[in-house]
Amino acid sequence: MPKQYFYRFILTISLTLFSNILSAQNKIVVFQSDFGVKDGAVSAMKGVAMGVDSSLKLFDLTHEIPAYNIWEAAYRLEQTVQYWPAGTVFVSVVDPGVGTDRKSVVLKTKAGHFIVTPDNGTLTLIAASEGIAAIREIDEAVNRRKGSEKSYTFHGRDVYAYTAARLAAGVISFEQVGKLLPDEVVSIPYQKATAENKKVKGTIAILDIQYGNIWTNIPADIFKQLDAKVGDDLHVVIYQHKIKKYEGNMPYASTFGAVAKGKPLLYLNSLLQVSFALNMDNFSAVHKVYSGSEWTVEVSKR
Template sequence: MTRCFLPALLLCIGLSGVAQKRIVVYQSDFGLKDGAVSEMKGVAMGVSPDLKLFDVTHEIPAYNIWEAAYRLQQTVPYWPAGTVFVSVVDPGVGTSRKSVVLLTKTGQYIVTPDNGTLTLIAESLGIAAIREIDEAVNRRQDSKKSYTFHGRDVYSYTGARLAAGVISFEQVGPMLPKQEVVSIAYQHAVMEGTVIRGTIPVLDVQFGNVWTNIPGELFRQLGVKFGETIEVRVLHGGREVYRGDMPYSATFGAVDPGKPLAYLNSLLQLSFALNQGNFAAKHGIGSGGDWTVEVRKKS
């Protein structure tokens, strides 16, 4: 019997493949207009009707690998060790991109194409191990003639088998070097003198708020208090899209309707909004690795 000692107990449990919780959580860019998501879940139920199936979202913009990466970073930490995530945003389906299962250092599994989807979760939670899916074993029976729906035939099938304990993590396939995980380049949050630079990883799509990757603890180094003003500059591919001043506020209601404010979002990252308005739409702001933001305290 393998012997595990704290603080390596969780890692040992995860690597030995006995930490599954029979939970599978899906995300994709498929939408819900057709049967694609239902097909994936049907395959999972065929593996084991005892599985519990949930969703992150199926409204990732088509082909947007970056947003898939962000939604994993946003949600995975809140699920228990042993949870299996199946993330399918796969514009390269059927090509030479690898199909993998990543085990985070906190014990969650992510089944996905290795196309950049793992960029942020690898940084925030860390990689305990990563394995390439052996499709000779971990592929839905009689599906080899289908080249365009690996989400159903490979990823959901493998994720369900892993979550149900039909296979262990070791049986997913061969181990891959951690440093070879495909990564998307972006502006990390940094402080340079009196300016903090970061990126806009995602928009709060329901309300049009602009979320940055600048953590609250870094922003506080500017010495800005509630009610004080900051200068904000947003660039897309190096071209200025927005420049303006706004107060740093605890809540939206701290400013009049239609007025801008800076605040910390639910992930405690600096964000910009219009009270009861759509900041992103008004100023033509998007998200992704090519969007950057600069913030300084108003002198």
């Protein structure tokens, strides 16, 4: 190999390795949990992180996940992670199985984000949307807050915040998190968005909780296969565990004000996914429709 090509090869490899190291060292940690902020749990996690490196930049995704709701934790990650720079480390603690044999892991996405969490279904959606670059099981013999070995019920503080801070600060590399695992995660079954027989189907991924709007996982590119135009009337059926909970017709609208107060509409939300609302009212509360993997929808043209 000519010298100039050899040196170019070495430089390329070196830059790639350096880039990989830096991607885990942007010093940003984002926290998510079902803890709420009524006590000191969130502050304790942040205190552990600051104890690793006081120059870390700590942010909150949310701490208002309903207790034990792993599906919503999965959704909030998918909703948010894509907007943060590569190298950001997320800590997601919705962990009803804390202290059991469920794995504590760090997933690196193909986009270069890191998710520190129990592998209990929390990674269902982000693994599908961003892809898995690698997953490592946290070695708690190394990556655990000193003196916490006898604590079994607060891994968010003792393992996840500590490991995330060390990774974000560059104290450890991703390889030092622990052993490499197969590229698969515990997944919650759900209806993926599909289009067939002049009908689109999907899951009610989440509620726009402040207003009670219904957000599905049906993206615009699948919805467009209905060939629906703004103003068209669409037929909507909603099921829970395959039991019909709602059926009705509503126009496809671009704004809430396109229909009268209290009337239903179908629109594309800020993530460009099919959603349902009552103008200036609460669709969820009025029709007793909620979110989760057991809630499915079908939309067709009238």
